[in-house]
Amino acid sequence: MLFPILLLSAAGFTVLTTEFIIVGLLPAIARDLAITIAQAGLLVTLFAFTVAALGPFLTAYFSRFERKRLFVTILIMFGFANVLAALAPNIAVMGIARLIPALGLPVFWALASETAVDIVGPEYAGRAISKIGFGIVCATVFGIPVGTLISDAFGWRSAFAILAVVAFAKALLLFIYLPATHKHKEPVSLLAQLKILRSPLMLGHVLLSVLVFSGMFTAYTYLADMLERLAGFNGTVVGWCLMGFGAVGLLGNSLGGRMVDRHPLIASLSFCVVMIVGMLAVVPSMHSTVGLSVALALWGVTQAALFLVSHVRLIKAAPQAPAFAASLNIAGANLGIGIGAIIGGRVIDHLGLGNLGFAAAAIILLSILLALWLMSVKPQPACA
Incomplete structure (x- = not known):
């Protein structure tokens, strides 16, 4: 059952790279959209504040859904959002492109570890969660800098376009290889x-x-x-x-x-x-x-x-x-x-x-x- 866990980790890499790739692209985005670097930085704020404000509530709501379909849907949503970012003509459209994935990121990360444990069983929980977390590290080691290098060579829009293709590809892999998981019998209420x-x-x-x-x-x-x-x-x-x-x-x-x-x-x-x-x-x-x-x-x-x-x-x-x-x-x-x-x-x-x-x-x-x-x-x- 190692391959599905690695797929979730790889999907996590794409999810976190989508959030943080913009760090290396801010100067190029600011120049292309004719805005200041501080205004471009508000795109980071928009993403982060959306996750902060809605993350726990979205996670509590979507925890009742079957995980495989949920994760595939999130990756497809990330793919379309990155396409929109690649085509954004101004800061307003770019803001929408950043808002969409911000709704899916907390749901994915809060439930991915739990799903990994469901797949392998509680006796291997630690190993499964550590593999999911490795996607976070790889996003900072490879995702952000590679996006910066791609931007320098081909333009910042190409970085988002490539990330969109990767998101769609991983959605397909999750659809094919991620097993369906059982729903929890008694989910704890949000109030509790x-x-x-x-x-x-x-x-x-x-x-x-x-x-x-x-x-x-x-x-x-x-x-x-x-x-x-x-x-x-x-x-x-x-x-x-x-x-x-x-x-x-x-x-x-x-x-x-x-x-x-x-x-x-x-x-x-x-x-x-x-x-x-x-x-x-x-x-x-x-x-x-x-x-x-x-x-x-x-x-x-x-x-x-x-x-x-x-x-x-x-x-x-x-x-x-x-x-x-x-x-x-x-x-x-x-x-x-x-x-x-x-x-x-x-x-x-x-x-x-x-x-x-x-x-x-x-x-x-x-x-x-x-x-x-x-x-x-x-x-x-x-x-x-």
Whole structure:
């Protein structure tokens, strides 16, 4: 039953690449659509805020549907959305093209792990979920930078066109090879799951995800623009830089997985501290190959680690409702991504591109303070 799991992971790669590929394409999109880089960044905000606002509710509603047909439909929807993006004549149409997949992403990610466990059985749950999560890492290692390289060679529209073809192909593969899964006998109601939000500790964990991702994406949203304008790199070099940024994330994913099992909040705090160092070092080292490589490596390792750490941290914080906790992390993370894109755009407009690292580091510092507070709070017994 390994092949269906790998197909879900591959589909996840396409889903996450659709969300984040725009990071490497923002400069080209802004030039082609005759908008500012900050206005282009609002496309990231639109996607993220849609996921944050609707993700948990859409997931709760669509969890009753048969998974195979649901996932095939989502991949087809992603395919059409990417076609629309490739043809978008202006920012308004581009906004619609980003809104459509934002409705499907949280549903896919919240239910894909559960489906993988249904396929292989609970005794192999850990292995199945780890394979699904590998699609996230591959999206940052290969999806974003390859999209940037394609954009530089053939134009940013071609990157979305190719991604559309890939989405349609994976929809067909899922239709052929993904087995039908059984519906759960007694799905937990949304109201029952919402009870975990009565815990101040749980709300603190969600807020921590919002702050961490706000800090990361204040700068990461505009990393390609920083490398183009501050370092003077062309699109090809930027693509390879993003490839390296994602590649070191494999190490971060491994380190995060080990540390989060020992103590989730210490893991969050530790990676945030190192991330601040990396973010603050990027701009001063722009014209030093070794310095820039080290700074981006520190940032890339910690960013990938915090993707995993945040996800597991929320699940461990609410063992009585792990699936809903995971959806809350997805919502909180995307709220942070959207806020970060807005803050980064404002910093560029008013303080300049070179100050993005300072703004991002300040937000990450807030997340460190919150993590320290959460570590001092004793968890209360779960309500019956």
